[in-house]
Amino acid sequence: MTASAAAPAVPALQDSAFLRACRREPVPHTPVWFMRQAGRSLPEYRKVRAGVPMLEACWRPDLVTEITLQPVRRHGVDAAILFSDIVVPLKAVGVDLDIVPGVGPVVAEPIRTAADLDRLRPLEPDDVAAIAEAVRMTVAELGPVPLIGFAGAPFTLASYLVEGGPSRNHEHTKALMYGDPVLWDALMRRLAGITAAFLRAQIEAGVSAVQLFDSWVGALPATDYVRQVQPHSAAVLSAVGELGVPRIHFGVVTGELLGHMGDAGAEVVGVDFRLPLDEALQRIGPDRAVQGNLDPAALFAPWEAVAERTRAVLAAGRAAPGHIFNLGHGVIPETDPGVLTRVVDLVHEESAR
Amino acid sequence: MTASAAAPAVPALQDSAFLRACRREPVPHTPVWFMRQAGRSLPEYRKVRAGVPMLEACWRPDLVTEITLQPVRRHGVDAAILFSDIVVPLKAVGVDLDIVPGVGPVVAEPIRTAADLDRLRPLEPDDVAAIAEAVRMTVAELGPVPLIGFAGAPFTLASYLVEGGPSRNHEHTKALMYGDPVLWDALMRRLAGITAAFLRAQIEAGVSAVQLFDSWVGALPATDYVRQVQPHSAAVLSAVGELGVPRIHFGVVTGELLGHMGDAGAEVVGVDFRLPLDEALQRIGPDRAVQGNLDPAALFAPWEAVAERTRAVLAAGRAAPGHIFNLGHGVIPETDPGVLTRVVDLVHEESAR
Helix, strand or coil, rough: CCHHHHHHHHHHHCHHHHHHHHCCCCCCCCCCCCCCCCCCCCHHHHHHCCCHHHHHHHCHHHHHHHHHHHHHHCCCCCCCCCCCCCCHHHHHHHCEEEEEECCCCEEECCCCCCHHHHHHHCCCHHHHHHHHHHHHHHHHHHHCCEEEEEECCCHHHHHHHHHHCCCCCCCHHHHHHHCHHHHHHHHHHHHHHHHHHHHHHHHCCCCEEEEEEECCCCHCCCHHHHCCCHHHHHHHHHHHHCCCCCEEEEEECCCCCCCHHCCCCCCCCECCCCCCCHHHHHCCCCCCCCEEEEEEEHHHHHHHHHHHHHHHHHHHCCCCCCEEEEEEECCCCCHHHHHHHHHHHHHHHHHCC | CHHHHHHHHHHHHHCCCHHHHHHHCCCCCEECCCCCCCCCCCHHHHHHCCCCCCCHHHHHHHHHHHHHHHHHHHHCCCCEECCCCCCHHHHHHCCEEEECCCCCCECCCCCCCCCHHHHHCCCCHHHHHHHHHHHHHHHHHHHCEEEEEEEEEEHHHHHHHHHCCCCCCHHHHHHHHHHHHHHHHHHHHHHHHHHHHHHHHHHHCCEEEEEEECCCCHHCCCCHHHHHHHHHHHHHHHHHHCCCCCEEEECCCCCCHHHHHHHCCCCCEEEECCCCHHHHHHHHHCCEEEEEEEEEEHHHHCCHHHHHHHHHEEEEEHHCEEEEEEECCCCCCCCCHHHHHHHHHHHHHHHHC
């Protein structure tokens, strides 16, 4: 099956609950998907990943397709999200990095000087041909189920590059940001260009929406975010705006930043689990849909507690002009996948009433 | 020298800038100290700790005294904080745990059932006789410089005990909290009792103030905090209230919780670096002093950027009825201690104008 063979499915796809919610249109039920739904919580994922390094898996269209489809088959979620990693576009432009199990992305030579910027060339479509192929294959398999493309936002990518890996305090990143704003700006511009090109490649290959993840942005006070980060996230979102797919923007620990993240230009703002959706809405304003925000740790409680909290998220989301149910952060690897399936069913049942 | 021999110093001590700021009285200059000022950023600390495991060091009055004094000597800070660890009172009541370098506290058998609670007996003064002795020795050496005692708040202690060690998501803790609120309440009551007894022992031995740290509380939405955590933190603060020393309450990622943390009863609320002090004050209200909140990661920037941000914290703190300058989180071990000294000098100079 090719992407063009799937063309008859497009009307159903555009009419899906997920895309309707993104567009703030009435929905038959609240759509639901889970950040990191394709991943270690699923035994079928662990099986296909066995012996395959993470970055190798991201570049194999057959594996990407299979892994992306697994949670759709198992949970009946309303959207798939492309299996990939935040550092894929960096690897694609030749940055020497690897994903070390138990650690995360490790960059061989951190970027901290103007000369280091030369290692960040623009991303060309050919650099991510395998990812585009994976998108086409996955879209063909999904039929009327929307596929969400994704990319890490410039700040989060910058943190990995400047620190050389995951960081608790982001001290080298902040030292650069606060100490050399000109170099910081140049770095962020390059990353925004790479990120926009990566999202464009996914959209042109057929994803129905994109999510821009800014995992670490909650480490910043709002004033610094607005001055030194938001313009670059906005540039990414703006660069893909003409392509017409809904854009979701999410970060963790973003209570103070939500309004500004909404202003960056996405149609949907993802909300961290710390803030009820109705309060989040007051910060985001009425012109955006919201996505979230069940606490992924709450899934470890007995079912009745999970159900109560799921209902509370749905109730708070009713105030929104569009609500996509999700977790307030990614699925924790040790999560019982059976609980995720029950949450999908409960969201569908409760919201269809 | 004993605590009573230090009695002549008491008037100068009570008149110190730190204690005056805690009481919201006029100060000759803004007092400053740093969370984790006694620790790995200092070469003299690394020297005396060489070969001595963390928990052994916490139980040796000579080492505690020396380590507590080091940053006072080097930086000229306005207060010392007792060198200790959040798990010391748990170890004192017999919980089988250790502090593993590079990992943190590791609890041999996590506490997850009602039967497990039996391992948490009340803390008696004799259990922490060595810590009380360390307080007396340190107070005698410090003279007019106030010593701050400290303890971890019940939620943070509960997280270590229920998870069995440090945790990114606190999933077992939340599963217990949300799934078995009766057991959770019983656990938190025991921990509040242990914490209050530990702070009482420090106050009776001579500390001039106490700080109740709730390191992990920012992992909770405000509704859960108010219902299942705040009453127990309030119980700890209330239990030592009659002893008449100022109480400081601090947690990380607490933007949404600040007002409620203030309501828990401390005279001083510590503010995370994510929120400017003047905004924090609007949430805390006019009846508390504030402590904070220079970003510890910003100390890695060139001096001019550090100085600019230090001045911004002082400016925002002017709106407060009392301001104790501090970081918005602990000193990062790789921090250049020379920068900390310069920050102390700058705070004193700028605020004395």
